[in-house]
Each structure stands twice: as structure tokens, then as C-alpha cells.
Amino acid sequence: MATKTEIRRQELRDKLIVIAERTIAQNGLSALRARDLAGEAGCAVGAIYNVFGDLTDLTLAVNARTFHRLGAEVAEALAAAPEDPVEQLVVMAQAYHHFAASNHLSWRALFDVERPAGEAAPDWYLAEMGQLFTYISDPLAVIFPEREAEELALLTRALFSSVHGIVLLGLDEASAGVSTGKIDHMIALVLRQFTASRK
Amino acid sequence: MATKTEIRRQELRDKLIVIAERTIAQNGLSALRARDLAGEAGCAVGAIYNVFGDLTDLTLAVNARTFHRLGAEVAEALAAAPEDPVEQLVVMAQAYHHFAASNHLSWRALFDVERPAGEAAPDWYLAEMGQLFTYISDPLAVIFPEREAEELALLTRALFSSVHGIVLLGLDEASAGVSTGKIDHMIALVLRQFTASRK
């Protein structure tokens, strides 16, 4: 067994993830450079490639952590939310917005990472995404008890995508000085209006 | 006057835009390379920089045309739509989806182009966007006659963003084989449910 080596590799792996996480959070995905990374980690550039296939793999490792933090914040908001299912949707969506706003560059890296066309998303992504969808579909099932499971699934995806779109385009302009309160307002407007007629 | 030169430059400009448009449409923004471009246009690499500041400027020129085509298709769909304002919204949103699906890589280039942080969007972008927003806010004003202008503007942006989000995430998976019909379904679901309660 190669314990010495394995331990060192694991330590380097962790160190690189921490550094990459900070770099992305502070300066964005485009600021992630192999030489800078090696310099900060005190290793050779080649060492990065002993531990990650390429920089995209490293970015995916960072993204997994980011997505996990996102899921945790949404779950936390849901736990503190009132019983009312509409309010739960609003609270979760605004938690999503809050996370995206407070972790803008890390959040963008979730979607800006290069993904080979037509390749399946990683398991951790599907798992976290499934968890988010459950948070949404549960209150939706209460609001729309008559709807079939299949249609509820479609509604769930549609609502998630809608909130995502509002946050995405909203933050684009928020960086140009548009108020963040308007985004929360739009989210609430859409969700409340969407659920105003429960059928 | 430098007519000879100006004509040549204009011709090169047009030729480069056509080539870049085709390259982006067929192989995506990342396939746009200065040397390939010069090779296809039969000019020197440096000539590109006599006519465009950089490749981003060229991309923006292509994007202006793409956005204009998008606006025209939405307008065309709206012209052929029924009187009912809800149906108009659905028809326009599905036209947006159809354009994005049929021009996937060109459509993505609209959003994937590098934009310097905190810099104002180009005029043509704001103009086309304003036009799209008008198409949306007109039927919305009919559906929600009680709402204030400010809130209607917010609703307009929110609905556009929602449809955009549904199309964006939907096409991501559509490239992995998910049906395009589901996207139309989600759009209709959201818009119909959103407008089911007119207050």
C-alpha cells in the first residue's frame, strides 16, 4: 500500500480545492490559473494533474461544495418557513436568490464550467438537484392536490427554472446597480400569482 | 476621402460577420478563432483587428443580428396570434423557445459573450430588449388592468426571465435527449397558471 503517497495526494487535493474555492469566490472562474494555483499551493504545476484530470475537474469539485452549501441554505430557510406552502415556495426561492447574490461568482461557476456537449451530469449534481426538486414539489403537491404526479414534476422543474431565470438575469443587472429588492419582489410576484388560483 | 479603403473595409467587415455567424451557428462561440477566420476570409489575421477591436466586438456584431432575428420571429408569431392576451403570451414564449432551439449555439452566444463587469449593455441590445418587453407588457396590461405601471414593468421582466430560465435549463437537457415538447408544456403551464387569476 502507498499510504505516504496517498495521504500527501489527499492533502494536496484538499488544499487545491480550498485555494480554487477562494479564487473563484473572489475573482471568478476565469481567474483560476494552473500556475497561480501551484504557486499558492506550493507545488509544481504538474502536481495538479496528478490529483485532478484537468482544471475543469478541480472546478467541478469546487462546484460540488458550492452546490451543497446552496442546498443547505435552502433547506435551512425551508425549516424556518411557515406552514403555508405558498410561503414556503417564496422563502426557498428568496433563499436561492440570497445565496446566488452572496456567492455570485461561485454560483456563476456552477453554470459557467465547461461541460462536454451531450455528456451526462455528475451524480452529485443530480442528487443535489433531486433534493432541491423535492423541496419544491412537496409544497406544490399541497397547493395543487388534483394534479397528476407527472404534471407536478413538470411544474416543479418549470418553477425552479423560472426562479433561476429571474435570479440569473436579475443579478446580471444587479452588478450594474439595479436593486436586489426588485429581484425578491419579482420572485414573490411570480410565485404568488402562480399559486393564486389553486387548480 | 479614402473611398477605396473604406469600401474594402466594409466588405471585409461584412464577410467576417457572415463567416463568424456561420461558425458560431455550426460549432459554437468557442470555435471562433482568429486564424481560422482569417483563413476563410482570405485575409491576414491582423486585418480582423483593422475592422473590429477584438473578437468580442465581432461576436457582438453577430449577436446583434441574432437578437434581431429573434425579435422578428417573436413579432411574427405575435402577429399571427389570436386576440386573447394569454394566448399571445404563450405563443410569443413558445416562439422564443423555438428560436432558441433552432438556433441553439447562436442563441447561447448571446449570453456567453464576455462582457466586462459593470459595463453598460450596448444600445442595440437595450433597444431590442425594450421591444420584446413591449410585446409582453401589452397583453399583460390587458390581463391585469388594475396593476400599476411600475408593477407591470416588474411583471414583464419577471415573466421574460421565467420563460428564459425554462428555455435555458430545458435546452441544456434537451441536448441530452429530453423532449422539446416538455419545454413548450412547461411554458404553457407557467403562463396559464400565472394568468389564471386575473388580479
Place this chain on the structure above:
DNA sequence: CCTTATCATTGAACTGCGTTCATTAAAGTG
């Protein structure tokens, strides 16, 4: 504990990109 074979680490070199700018060619002018 030393020797040696195996494996891991290193960083200079390779490739590919956008962009520049000294050189060369063309255009305008008297």
C-alpha cells in the same frame, strides 16, 4: 541498514490561442 527497483514529482517545453507592431505594399497628392 543498505541496495535496488518501482513509483511519484517536477518544471521546462509544447501547443494553441488572441493580439500587436515593425515591415511592406498600396493609395492618395502635387
Place this chain on the structure above:
DNA sequence: CACTTTAATGAACGCAGTTCAATGATAAGG
């Protein structure tokens, strides 16, 4: 036609990600 001014050229530059022959460390056997 000579000459000045202006434009076009493409080799060269800088800066990325990635590789791999050379170097160093580790584990196994005596």
C-alpha cells in the same frame, strides 16, 4: 511620375493549459 501618407501583413509576443523526460522519493529484499 515622385513622394508622402495611410493601410495591410504575418511573424513574433504573451499567456494560457497540459505533457513528459528527467529527477527524486518510496517501498521491498537481502
